[in-house]
Amino acid sequence: MSYLPPEELRAQAKQLYIQLKGKQLTNKERMHIPLQDMPSQAPDTRIKNMEEVTCGYSKEQAYVEAMRCLQCKKAPCVAGCPVRIDIPGFIKAITEENFQKAIDIIKKDSLLPAICGRVCPQEVQCQAPCTLGKALKDVEKAVSIGRLERFVADWEREQGKVSVPAVAKSTGKRVAIVGSGPAGITVAADVRRHGHEVVIFEAFHKTGGVMVYGIPEFRLPKAIVQAEVDLLKKMGVTIKTNFLVGRTRNLIKLLKQDGFDAIFIGTGAGLPKFMHIEGENLVGVFSANEYLTRANLMKAYDRERSHTPIFHSRKVAVFGGGNVAMDAARMAQRLGAEVVNVIYRRTEKEMPARAEEVAHAKEEGIVFHLLKNAQRILGDEQGRVKGIECLSYELGEPDDSGRRRPVPIKGSESYVDVDTVIVSIGNDSNPLIKQTTEGLEINKWGNILVDENCKTSLDGVYAGGDIVLGAATVILAMGQGRTAAGAISARLEAR
Amino acid sequence: MNKIIEKVQLAENVYKIRIEAPLIAEERKPGQFVIVQITTDYAERIPLTIADADPGQGTITLIFQVVGKTTHNLALLNKGDIIENVLGPLGRPTHIEKSGTVVCIGGGIGIAPLHPIVKALKQAGNKVIIILGARTKELLILEQEMKAVADQLIICTDDGSYGRKALVTEPLKELCEQNPKPDKVFAIGPAIMMKFCAETTRAFAVPTVVSLNTIMVDGTGMCGGCRVSVGGKTKFVCVDGPEFDGHQVDFDNMMLRLKAYQNFEHKAYEDCRLENEIAKKTGGESI
Numbered sequence: 001m002s003y004l005p006p007e008e009l010r011a012q013a014k015q016l017y018i019q020l021k022g023k024q025l026t027n028k029e030r031m032h033i034p035l036q037d038m039p040s041q042a043p044d045t046r047i048k049n050m051e052e053v054t055c056g057y058s059k060e061q062a063y064v065e066a067m068r069c070l071q072c073k074k075a076p077c078v079a080g081c082p083v084r085i086d087i088p089g090f091i092k093a094i095t096e097e098n099f100q101k102a103i104d105i106i107k108k109d110s111l112l113p114a115i116c117g118r119v120c121p122q123e124v125q126c127q128a129p130c131t132l133g134k135a136l137k138d139v140e141k142a143v144s145i146g147r148l149e150r151f152v153a154d155w156e157r158e159q160g161k162v163s164v165p166a167v168a169k170s171t172g173k174r175v176a177i178v179g180s181g182p183a184g185i186t187v188a189a190d191v192r193r194h195g196h197e198v199v200i201f202e203a204f205h206k207t208g209g210v211m212v213y214g215i216p217e218f219r220l221p222k223a224i225v226q227a228e229v230d231l232l233k234k235m236g237v238t239i240k241t242n243f244l245v246g247r248t249r250n251l252i253k254l255l256k257q258d259g260f261d262a263i264f265i266g267t268g269a270g271l272p273k274f275m276h277i278e279g280e281n282l283v284g285v286f287s288a289n290e291y292l293t294r295a296n297l298m299k300a301y302d303r304e305r306s307h308t309p310i311f312h313s314r315k316v317a318v319f320g321g322g323n324v325a326m327d328a329a330r331m332a333q334r335l336g337a338e339v340v341n342v343i344y345r346r347t348e349k350e351m352p353a354r355a356e357e358v359a360h361a362k363e364e365g366i367v368f369h370l371l372k373n374a375q376r377i378l379g380d381e382q383g384r385v386k387g388i389e390c391l392s393y394e395l396g397e398p399d400d401s402g403r404r405r406p407v408p409i410k411g412s413e414s415y416v417d418v419d420t421v422i423v424s425i426g427n428d429s430n431p432l433i434k435q436t437t438e439g440l441e442i443n444k445w446g447n448i449l450v451d452e453n454c455k456t457s458l459d460g461v462y463a464g465g466d467i468v469l470g471a472a473t474v475i476l477a478m479g480q481g482r483t484a485a486g487a488i489s490a491r492l493e494a495r
Numbered sequence: 496m497n498k499i500i501e502k503v504q505l506a507e508n509v510y511k512i513r514i515e516a517p518l519i520a521e522e523r524k525p526g527q528f529v530i531v532q533i534t535t536d537y538a539e540r541i542p543l544t545i546a547d548a549d550p551g552q553g554t555i556t557l558i559f560q561v562v563g564k565t566t567h568n569l570a571l572l573n574k575g576d577i578i579e580n581v582l583g584p585l586g587r588p589t590h591i592e593k594s595g596t597v598v599c600i601g602g603g604i605g606i607a608p609l610h611p612i613v614k615a616l617k618q619a620g621n622k623v624i625i626i627l628g629a630r631t632k633e634l635l636i637l638e639q640e641m642k643a644v645a646d647q648l649i650i651c652t653d654d655g656s657y658g659r660k661a662l663v664t665e666p667l668k669e670l671c672e673q674n675p676k677p678d679k680v681f682a683i684g685p686a687i688m689m690k691f692c693a694e695t696t697r698a699f700a701v702p703t704v705v706s707l708n709t710i711m712v713d714g715t716g717m718c719g720g721c722r723v724s725v726g727g728k729t730k731f732v733c734v735d736g737p738e739f740d741g742h743q744v745d746f747d748n749m750m751l752r753l754k755a756y757q758n759f760e761h762k763a764y765e766d767c768r769l770e771n772e773i774a775k776k777t778g779g780e781s782i
C-alpha cells in the first residue's frame with residue numbers, strides 16, 4: 001500500500017460522499033465501497049517530528065467508512081469489544097451524521113474513546129469478527145471501527161462539547177485509587193458519579209500512567225490524556241501526585257487510619273523484564289520503559305529544554321514485537337538514530353503490536369529481523385554496547401499461548417552492529433504493594449488475585465488492569481475498571 | 496510542592512536543605528531516599544538520600560553535593576523557595592539489628608546518609624566505630640554529629656590536612672585485623688570507596704553492607720535504569736536496595752553504568768554554570 005497524502009484521501013472521500021449521501025444501499029453495494037485509509041503525515045516528514053502520525057478522518061471519510069458497515073443483526077463486533085460498545089448503533093448514527101448521538105452511544109460503555117480509538121488493537125478485537133472483513137476475506141478490510149470511534153470522540157472534544165458527567169449527591173463515602181492509568185481513571189469517574197469522594201494517588205509527578213510515560217506523543221497526544229484528567233478534576237476527583245502507596249503511606253493505613261471505605265489498585269505492570277543474557281547490563285542497554293519515560297514523560301526529545309539526558313544512538317536494536325517495541329523503535333528514529341532494527345523471534349503474524357503500528361514502523365524505515373533473537377550483547381573495552389549476536393529461529397508446535405513456539409536453529413549465529421539495545425519484552429508486576437500489604441494474595445507471577453468483581457483477598461480492596469492481567473491493553477484495563485467500580489459502588493451503597 | 500525551610504552550606508559545593516514533606520518525615524526510616532524534581536515540566540528527577548527527618552515539624556533534611564546541572568540548580572534555591580516534586584521515602588530501609596561491634600564508613604557526601612544509620616545502630620545497642628573520609632579538611636561534613644554518637648571516631652583525609660593521611664580502607668583493615676574483629680561493616684560513599692572497603696573486609700569475612708546511588712528515573716521499579724549485578728543476578732537499586740551485600744556487588748559494572756551520560760552531563764553542567772556566571776556578571780537574573 002503506497003502512501004497517499006491526507007488531502008488526496010479526503011478529496012476522494014468527498015466524491016464518494018456526494019455519490020452515497022442519502023442513498024439506500026444493498027449489502028453488495030456496501031461491500032464495494034472502498035476502505036477509508038487513515039490520513040497520516042508523510043513518512044519522511046513525521047520521522048523528524050513528535051507530532052501525531054495519524055490525522056484522523058474527515059467528516060466525509062467517516063461517513064463513507066460508516067456506510068461500509070452492513071449493520072448485521074448478530075453484530076459479532078460487539079462481542080469482540082472488551083467493554084461491549086454498541087458498535088452498529090454508533091456507526092449508524094454516523095451515517096445519520098448525528099455525531100453527538102454516536103459519541104453518546106459509545107460513552108455508555110467506554111469512558112476513554114479518544115484514547116481507545118487510537119491505541120486499541122482493533123484487528124484482534126472488534127474488527128476481527130467483522131462480517132464485512134469475513135465477506136471480503138481480509139480482516140484488514142473490516143469496517144474501521146477504531147477510526148470511527150476516534151473520529152466522533154475527537155469531534156466532540158474539538159466542538160468543545162465534552163460535558164462534565166453528573167455527580168450524584170455526596171454519600172460521605174471515600175474511595176482511594178492507586179495509580180492514574182486507564183484502569184484508575186475509569187474507576188475514578190464511575191465511582192465519583194455515584195457521589196463518593198475519590199482520591200487518586202499517583203507516584204509520578206504527572207497523571208495518566210502508561211498513557212503519559214509510555215505511549216509517545218506521536219501515537220497518543222498528551223493533550224488528549226490531559227483532557228480526560230481535567231474532566232475528572234471537574235467532577236471533583238482529587239489527585240495526589242508524588243504519592244507512592246506502599247512507601248509514602250501503606251495501603252492498610254489508608255484503609256484503617258485515613259478513613260477510606262474502599263481502595264482500587266491499578267498500579268500497572270511496572271517492572272521491566274530483561275532477557276537475562278550476557279551483556280545486558282552494559283552501558284547502552286535500556287528497558288523500553290526507561291527509554292520511553294526519558295523521551296516522553298521527561299521530554300528528553302526536547303534536547304534544548306529538557307534536563308533529562310537520553311542516549312545519542314546511531315544504531316539501535318529493539319528486542320520484542322509488541323506495541324511498546326514499535327514505540328521505542330520509532331522514538332529512537334525520531335531522536336536521530338540512523339538505523340533502527342527490531343529483533344523478533346516469531347513472524348509478523350504473531351507480533352502482538354497493532355497492525356497499524358507495524359505498518360507505520362515499516363513506512364518509516366524501521367528494519368525488521370524476524371525469526372531472530374539476540375543471544376548475547378557484546379561490549380567494547382569501556383563497557384559500551386557494540387553489537388548483538390543473534391540466532392535464527394523457526395516456528396515449531398503451538399505453545400500455551402496458542403502461538404507457534406520459536407525454536408532456535410543451531411549454528412545460525414549472525415551479528416548486528418549496534419550501539420544501543422532497547423529491551424521491550426514486557427513487564428513483570430511491581431512487588432511493592434504486595435510487599436507492604438499483609439494479606440494481599442498474588443499468583444506465582446506476582447499478579448494480584450481477584451474474583452469476578454475484581455475484589456482482592458482483602459475486604460474493601462479491589463484491583464484491575466495490568467497488575468491483575470499482566471501486560472495487557474488500555475481497553476482491558478478500562479473494562480476491569482468498570483467492573484471494579486460497579487462492585488465498589490454496590491458495596492458502598494449496601495452499607 | 497515542598498517549601499525550603501532552611502538552607503546551610505556545609506562545605507564547598509555541599510549544601511544542607513530542610514524541606515516541608517510531612518508524609519515522608521513520618522514514614523521514612525534510615526537508609527531510605529527521595530526523588531527530587533525542582534520543576535514539573537523540564538527538570539530532571541534525581542535520587543537523594545534522606546539525611547534526617549523531623550516528623551513533629553513535618554520536615555526532612557537533604558544533604559547534596561553539586562555534581563551536575565540539577566544539583567547546581569538545587570543549590571541556587573533558597574529558604575522559602577519551592578521544590579515542586581519530592582517522592583518518597585523510597586527503597587528498603589536499613590536492616591537495623593544488634594550485631595556487636597559495627598564499623599561505619601562514610602566517604603565524602605556519603606557521610607550524610609550514613610548519619611541516620613549510625614544513630615539507629617547505636618540505639619539498637621551496637622558499639623559503633625566510625626571512619627570518615629574526605630579529600631581535604633574543608634570537605635569533611637557532619638563531624639560533630641558523628642562524634643556525638645560514635646564510640647570511636649577515625650578521620651582520614653587524602654591530603655593529610657586533617658586526621659590521618661590515609662584512605663578509609665587503611666583503618667578499616669587495622670580494625671579487621673584486631674581480635675575480635677568487627678561483627679559488621681557499613682560503607683557509604685563513592686563507588687570506588689565502597690568497592691575497596693568490600694575488598695578489604697572480604698579477606699576477613701566481615702559482613703559488609705553498601706548503599707548504592709545509581710542513575711534513576713522513577714525510583715519505583717518502573718524503569719530499571721538503576722540495575723546492578725549482585726551475586727550474578729540483576730537487581731534494581733530502587734526497589735531491591737539501595738543496600739546490598741558489598742561482597743556480591745559488581746562495582747566495576749556499576750561504575751561504568753554511572754558514566755553512561757557523562758558527556759551529556761558534563762556539557763549540561765558547563766553550559767548552565769557559564770550561563771549563571773554571565774548572568775551574574777551582567778547583573779541579570781540567574782536561572
